[in-house]
Amino acid sequence: MTRLPNGGRIEVICGCMFSGKTEELIRRLNHVQLARQSLIAFTPRRDTRYRTGSLVSHNGLKIEAITVASIADIVSAVPDGTQVVAIDEVQFLESDPQAIAAGCQTLADRGVRVVVAGLDQDFRAQPFAIVAELMAVAEQVDKLFAICVKCGSYATRSQRLINGQAAPHTAPVIAVGGLELYEARCRICYEVGVA
Numbered sequence: 445m446t447r448l449p450n451g452g453r454i455e456v457i458c459g460c461m462f463s464g465k466t467e468e469l470i471r472r473l474n475h476v477q478l479a480r481q482s483l484i485a486f487t488p489r490r491d492t493r494y495r496t497g498s499l500v501s502h503n504g505l506k507i508e509a510i511t512v513a514s515i516a517d518i519v520s521a522v523p524d525g526t527q528v529v530a531i532d533e534v535q536f537l538e539s540d541p542q543a544i545a546a547g548c549q550t551l552a553d554r555g556v557r558v559v560v561a562g563l564d565q566d567f568r569a570q571p572f573a574i575v576a577e578l579m580a581v582a583e584q585v586d587k588l589f590a591i592c593v594k595c596g597s598y599a600t601r602s603q604r605l606i607n608g609q610a611a612p613h614t615a616p617v618i619a620v621g622g623l624e625l626y627e628a629r630c631r632i633c634y635e636v637g638v639a
């Protein structure tokens with residue numbers, strides 16, 4: 445396999461909701477396309493906010509993507525000679541964190557540039573183990589921030605509100621439906637939900 449200058453590495457783009465992770469991922473992938481490198485992008489099937497089959501940023505940029513369930517699906521779908529593999533919303537993959545990190549390392553060891561984007565913390569401000577594991581083994585980590593809706597400071601946390609109240613600590617980490625809402629908040633404005 446031809447090894448490109450940027451090959452054989454893992455890049456993690458992380459941060460809270462509304463921090464522009466997908467925009468940054470798509471920006472890098474646009475450069476990959478301009479450089480005429482071969483690219484495969486994946487998105488976990490759990491992320492149903494947008495039509496499956498493409499990465500779409502909040503501002504409408506789009507990259508075609510394959511919908512997958514697990515890291516095994518990704519590793520087996522990458523043909524020899526692929527130069528860049530992208531995974532958006534990596535925290536939604538249905539595999540254990542060590543397996544996901546190992547799969548990404550396998551690809552990087554083969555010379556692939558692996559670019560992943562995902563939430564670093566859940567709504568309880570606890571680390572997403574998948575992203576924490578990947579950050580530890582990555583060559584490059586970029587942590588993006590949003591703007592706190594309360595005070596305008598840089599926000600690093602995703603506040604989950606259910607009927608206007610901070611979601612209880614015991615609520616499921618990934619919830620679908622219901623009268624819930626997410627806001628970007630800074631450390632000071634972030635509210636801990638009571639059970």
Ligand SMILES: [Zn+2]
Nearest residue numbers: 592595630633
């Ligand atoms: Zn704030």
